[in-house]
Amino acid sequence: MSHISKRNRLVLDAIIRLHHRGASAPLKRILAKTHASDLAQILSLLPPNEALEVFHAIEDTHQAADCLSELDPELRERILRETPAEALFPVLHELPPDDLTDLIAEQDPELAERLMEGLDETSQEEVEELLQYAADTAGGIMTTDVFALPEDMSVEDAVEALRGLSDVEMVFYLYVVDTGKRLLGVISLRQLLLARPEQRLAEIMNPRVIRVRTDDDQEEVARLVEQYRILAIPVVDEAGQLCGVVTMDDIVDVIQDETTEDMLKMAGTDEAEMSTQSPLKIMQIRLPWLFAAFLGGLAATAVIDHFEGLLARLLALSAFLPIVMGMAGNVGTQSATVAVRSLATGHLDLSQARGYILKELWVGLMLGVIYGIALALASLWLFGDPDLGTIVGLTILTNMTGAAVIAIILPMVFHRIGADPAIATGPFVTTAIDILGVSNYFLIASVILKVL
Amino acid sequence: MSHISKRNRLVLDAIIRLHHRGASAPLKRILAKTHASDLAQILSLLPPNEALEVFHAIEDTHQAADCLSELDPELRERILRETPAEALFPVLHELPPDDLTDLIAEQDPELAERLMEGLDETSQEEVEELLQYAADTAGGIMTTDVFALPEDMSVEDAVEALRGLSDVEMVFYLYVVDTGKRLLGVISLRQLLLARPEQRLAEIMNPRVIRVRTDDDQEEVARLVEQYRILAIPVVDEAGQLCGVVTMDDIVDVIQDETTEDMLKMAGTDEAEMSTQSPLKIMQIRLPWLFAAFLGGLAATAVIDHFEGLLARLLALSAFLPIVMGMAGNVGTQSATVAVRSLATGHLDLSQARGYILKELWVGLMLGVIYGIALALASLWLFGDPDLGTIVGLTILTNMTGAAVIAIILPMVFHRIGADPAIATGPFVTTAIDILGVSNYFLIASVILKVL
Numbered sequence: 086m087s088h089i090s091k092r093n094r095l096v097l098d099a100i101i102r103l104h105h106r107g108a109s110a111p112l113k114r115i116l117a118k119t120h121a122s123d124l125a126q127i128l129s130l131l132p133p134n135e136a137l138e139v140f141h142a143i144e145d146t147h148q149a150a151d152c153l154s155e156l157d158p159e160l161r162e163r164i165l166r167e168t169p170a171e172a173l174f175p176v177l178h179e180l181p182p183d184d185l186t187d188l189i190a191e192q193d194p195e196l197a198e199r200l201m202e203g204l205d206e207t208s209q210e211e212v213e214e215l216l217q218y219a220a221d222t223a224g225g226i227m228t229t230d231v232f233a234l235p236e237d238m239s240v241e242d243a244v245e246a247l248r249g250l251s252d253v254e255m256v257f258y259l260y261v262v263d264t265g266k267r268l269l270g271v272i273s274l275r276q277l278l279l280a281r282p283e284q285r286l287a288e289i290m291n292p293r294v295i296r297v298r299t300d301d302d303q304e305e306v307a308r309l310v311e312q313y314r315i316l317a318i319p320v321v322d323e324a325g326q327l328c329g330v331v332t333m334d335d336i337v338d339v340i341q342d343e344t345t346e347d348m349l350k351m352a353g354t355d356e357a358e359m360s361t362q363s364p365l366k367i368m369q370i371r372l373p374w375l376f377a378a379f380l381g382g383l384a385a386t387a388v389i390d391h392f393e394g395l396l397a398r399l400l401a402l403s404a405f406l407p408i409v410m411g412m413a414g415n416v417g418t419q420s421a422t423v424a425v426r427s428l429a430t431g432h433l434d435l436s437q438a439r440g441y442i443l444k445e446l447w448v449g450l451m452l453g454v455i456y457g458i459a460l461a462l463a464s465l466w467l468f469g470d471p472d473l474g475t476i477v478g479l480t481i482l483t484n485m486t487g488a489a490v491i492a493i494i495l496p497m498v499f500h501r502i503g504a505d506p507a508i509a510t511g512p513f514v515t516t517a518i519d520i521l522g523v524s525n526y527f528l529i530a531s532v533i534l535k536v537l
Numbered sequence: 538m539s540h541i542s543k544r545n546r547l548v549l550d551a552i553i554r555l556h557h558r559g560a561s562a563p564l565k566r567i568l569a570k571t572h573a574s575d576l577a578q579i580l581s582l583l584p585p586n587e588a589l590e591v592f593h594a595i596e597d598t599h600q601a602a603d604c605l606s607e608l609d610p611e612l613r614e615r616i617l618r619e620t621p622a623e624a625l626f627p628v629l630h631e632l633p634p635d636d637l638t639d640l641i642a643e644q645d646p647e648l649a650e651r652l653m654e655g656l657d658e659t660s661q662e663e664v665e666e667l668l669q670y671a672a673d674t675a676g677g678i679m680t681t682d683v684f685a686l687p688e689d690m691s692v693e694d695a696v697e698a699l700r701g702l703s704d705v706e707m708v709f710y711l712y713v714v715d716t717g718k719r720l721l722g723v724i725s726l727r728q729l730l731l732a733r734p735e736q737r738l739a740e741i742m743n744p745r746v747i748r749v750r751t752d753d754d755q756e757e758v759a760r761l762v763e764q765y766r767i768l769a770i771p772v773v774d775e776a777g778q779l780c781g782v783v784t785m786d787d788i789v790d791v792i793q794d795e796t797t798e799d800m801l802k803m804a805g806t807d808e809a810e811m812s813t814q815s816p817l818k819i820m821q822i823r824l825p826w827l828f829a830a831f832l833g834g835l836a837a838t839a840v841i842d843h844f845e846g847l848l849a850r851l852l853a854l855s856a857f858l859p860i861v862m863g864m865a866g867n868v869g870t871q872s873a874t875v876a877v878r879s880l881a882t883g884h885l886d887l888s889q890a891r892g893y894i895l896k897e898l899w900v901g902l903m904l905g906v907i908y909g910i911a912l913a914l915a916s917l918w919l920f921g922d923p924d925l926g927t928i929v930g931l932t933i934l935t936n937m938t939g940a941a942v943i944a945i946i947l948p949m950v951f952h953r954i955g956a957d958p959a960i961a962t963g964p965f966v967t968t969a970i971d972i973l974g975v976s977n978y979f980l981i982a983s984v985i986l987k988v989l
Contacts, residue, residue: 407841444816
């Protein structure tokens with residue numbers, strides 16, 4: 086349920102009115118004039134039964150297809166289940182192969198099979214081909230609708246071919262292939278227009294094509310598209326044959342999804358939470374992440390219990406537990422977040438790891454000195470105990486420095502071993518910093534109070 | 538210093554070798570064959586002096602311009618300062634107006650003025666026009682190079698005009714305007730190709746153009762481009778006159794920047810940290826955010842000190858401080874992060890605030906019951922004190938529920954009053970949850986131990 090504009094609110098009201106009145110002709114006219122993306126939003130605000138009826142009133146199959154692929158998954162499933170085949174399949178055939186594949190892949194096996202059986206043979210083959218690629222690879226996000234022509238074709242014939250295209254999603258580039266369908270070069274639509282009609286495509290193409298392999302990770306695809314600022318990137322198989330193309334709008338989805346994944350992992354939950362409304366399911370998603378924090382908390386309890394004698398002697402030590410833990414946790418979150426984001430945007434290169442660690446060491450040390458002195462003075466003023474001031478001051482200094490360094494090292498280690506650096510700021514590691522911090526606090530207290 | 542590919546590493550080695558040998562002709566050939574974006578990366582890995590010399594060896598001004606706009610800011614400044622005017626300005630004139638404006642705006646006033654004076658009159662006017670818009674608005678990210686033609690022009694003449702374009706960055710759409718330059722419609726390049734030569738543009742254009750105003754926020758621009766999956770969005774002024782266009786590659790930058798900003802604010806720091814290497818500067822950026830946590834920590838200290846008598850009576854209470862605070866903090870971070878991300882991607886609509894709050898209430902309650910019982914049992918097993926078990930169990934239950942609810946409400950409140958919801962998970966609010974949690978803990982202990 087995203088934010089609804091005033092205009093869409095008016096269209097929604099009109100649709101409800103016309104639909105209730107059974108005014109079919111004006112309803113169809115207003116639907117035809119509304120953008121598919123707006124229609125999807127409007128339908129999601131109607132009761133499911135009415136949404137289904139209004140969807141059936143959309144006459145343009147292309148518009149219906151665009152609308153269908155932007156609907157909420159639940160409403161989409163309902164439409165797929167309850168629309169008669171003769172109305173449904175003309176709409177499905179308007180979908181680009183990648184969207185059609187995603188739509189079928191998200192349904193349960195029985196419905197997915199029913200949908201596959203109703204498709205024409207070409208679509209079936211396209212979907213089957215796309216289904217073999219993992220969802221988070223170039224193959225999984227590409228569309229097979231790609232505008233490719235042989236190298237020896239003339240510009241004139243290529244323009245004719247472009248005119249004849251009907252269902253290619255978005256065309257910006259013309260890819261040039263050899264007789265074995267291997268990718269040779271790329272030509273922008275504008276270059277095509279500028280060329281003389283009799284020129285061969287091989288003469289005007291740019292042979293240095295930035296490309297990805299079907300099994301490349303979608304993050305790598307996004308990185309290349311961002312780096313080279315291209316609108317579409319061709320996808321080839323291991324033999325160099327052109328299989329499809331990933332367009333910029335898919336890249337934006339990849340970037341948003343990867344970021345959501347990072348942010349939710351950093352918070353100690355999962356992107357699955359974004360797509361469910363059920364408190365029970367959300368609870369189940371969060372429960373295991375919190376278990377790490379629970380076990381860590383119990384370990385901290387055991388540490389403190391171990392130093393019971395120390396606490397009994399200087400009760401005020403417990404009053405500083407929240408600030409001693411909080412300051413280290415905060416500086417750790419700062420360092421780790423900068424590291425995770427820098428790794429995700431390609432700003433952090435592991436070959437320079439030593440420099441980054443030294444930098445964080447200095448930052449942690451400076452912040453530790455400043456807040457260590459501040460807390461020592463505050464505690465002296467509150468409790469008038471120089472020993473206590475020394476203890477809390479030294480603890481803040483060492484804990485903040487240590488947390489900053491640990492928090493920069495862990496994301497880099499996770500990245501190096503192929504794990505997701507975002508986990509490095511989740512409850513798991515935050516809790517580890519907590520335990521180390523509490524232990525360090527009581528060790529320093531033991532030394533200063535000569536209890537060891 | 539982003540990740541460097543094997544291929545770029547080889548090119549880098551070759552460039553170093555050729556440059557040291559003074560082999561100017563082969564160096565120029567290898568530079569000409571390398572993508573501007575790769576060149577920018579390679580130059581950033583050379584010592585600044587050599588990078589400057591290699592940059593001067595790039596012969597194609599267009600390639601040099603592309604490379605210049607992707608360089609590190611420090612190296613770019615050095616090139617701008619130390620390149621003779623007769624070599625520099627042909628390169629600058631190749632930059633699209635928006636990139637040229639960004640480049641000039643980031644220099645200090647003295648250098649910026651020197652650069653402005655060297656530009657030709659047209660470029661000066663374009664830059665001056667763009668400089669008047671705030672950096673985070675549609676006007677601030679648009680380019681003024683826009684392909685617009687009058688409504689009564691024929692398709693044939695439009696194709697001719699397209700052929701004549703030299704410096705328009707990326708063309709996908711042709712915008713149709715009236716004699717007052719007001720935006721009337723849009724035509725894709727493919728529609729232009731498909732039309733009959735004698736048709737007027739007004740006949741084939743799509744009059745429903747999704748557009749933004751120069752003063753619209755860049756986040757709103759990104760939202761529209763994402764929602765409608767368009768490659769470029771035209772920008773108009775208050776009179777409806779076409780001023781420029783924002784292309785998809787700029788949108789990707791906006792999305793990445795806004796996300797970085799969100800993530801770093803959530804961690805209690807600032808995106809300025811990403812662009813500096815100086816530990817002193819980073820320390821200065823983080824210091825004030827940590828001050829909120831410092832003050833909050835002192836407040837928690839005061840709360841605990843206030844309950845000194847209670848602690849003296851039941852010392853084990855202090856051993857549970859880390860887990861009691863940690864569990865609430867973690868569930869709060871989970872809720873707040875989901876809320877912040879949902880608001881940023883338009884998945885959370887304030888009109889349904891009540892539903893979201895109820896959902897989090899249930900999630901917090903369920904997690905609180907489970908972990909409350911778990912901690913009560915663990916404490917009973919560790920300390921054998923039923924009172925202590927009751928206290929920590931009830932505290933976990935109420936703290937987790939409260940934290941989940943506060944953490945969903947605050948981002949929505951921040952969003953409503955126009956502040957950035959991301960701040961709602963920073964140290965400021967985390968600390969507030971800490972203080973409430975500690976207070977609640979000791980209040981429950983007071984009641985159970987009948988000390989009140």
